[in-house]
Amino acid sequence: MRIVLVGPPGAGKGTQAAFLAENLSIPHISTGDLFRANISRQTELGKLAKSYMDAGNLVPDEVTIAMAKDRMEQPDAQGGFLLDGFPRNVQQAVALDEMLKAEGMKLDAILDLEVPEDEVVKRIAGRRVCRNDSAHVFHVSYKPAKQDGVCDICGGELYQRDDDSEETVRKRLEVYHTQTEPIIDYYKAQGLVVTISALGKVDEVTARAMQVLDQRTGDK
Template identity: 40%
Template sequence: MRIILIGPPGAGKGTQAALLHSELGVPHISTGVLFRQHVDGQTPLGRQAGRYLDTGDLVPDRITTEMVAQRLAEPDARQGFLLDGFPRTLPQARTLSELLAADGHRLDAAVEYTVPDEVLTERLLSRARTDDTPETIRNRQQVYRTQTAPLLRFYADILLTVDAAGPAADIAEKTLGLLRPCG
């Protein structure tokens, strides 16, 4: 199965991907992990991405998309994947569709995790990351609403929505229940 996970920061996409990947037998591909691997490995893409990451800026679509394209070409991802953190924008979504179509593939599902704002804020503040302040959380939620939420319309024909408030194992079961008819 080829699946993307969509949701605001704190919705639990990474947690769900970690729980789902073994059940589905596909790799969990996180852009955050890709960035760290490329930066730590000092690859050409990593050096380019590092300049943006060091200043707290978003890594441009061109660099992110190339990292994802390279990862999707690896043998373990040829039969499917769970993408966490990509696509985040409509241009990235269009590029992903083109990448998959070039190999005769398409996405099987886009899973949207919904959580009330107050629960998201509580989750993020409890993570104890230094960049998780109420102000940065509000900003990231706004960025999600303006840049990423439009993906919900783009993927409307394959969109599955899961209420992600509650225990992670229960959310994974709900997700698997919705995905079974897709695969």
């Protein structure tokens, strides 16, 4: 299957992408991983992307599109893939359609993870990270530390990252609504969008997603 995963920040896209890709035996292709890999390997695209990032500018769509195209042409992606973070806007969605059409392929589904905005803010703004080890993550509501402000694992100080503040989260949601959400309407016109609730436990959300994807495959 060739799937695009969409949803607002805090919807759990990264977590669900990993589980779904494993269940479907297809590679999980995220833009974050693409940028890190290309920059680490010092590819021409990586160097170009880094030059924009170092200057504090957004990486142009054509660079992101070229990275995605290169990754989707790798042998492990020939039988399908799950895209996470790409396409990020309608221009990228059109470019993706054109890329696939040139190869005689098309997308099978756009999986839209739906989460109420207040829940997104609660999920992200409630995160607390250990200053000693960023892998130690807690949540004031869902995974509270035994002692307020103190990491259960190493005793380090727990703090809220600047990009997890409610103000920043709401700004990120505005960007999502303005730039990324329009691709849902773009793909709805093609009959590709399936929407599921991303509320509940991780395995419950995965089960919902697998059910609608299996149903979509069966309907074809």
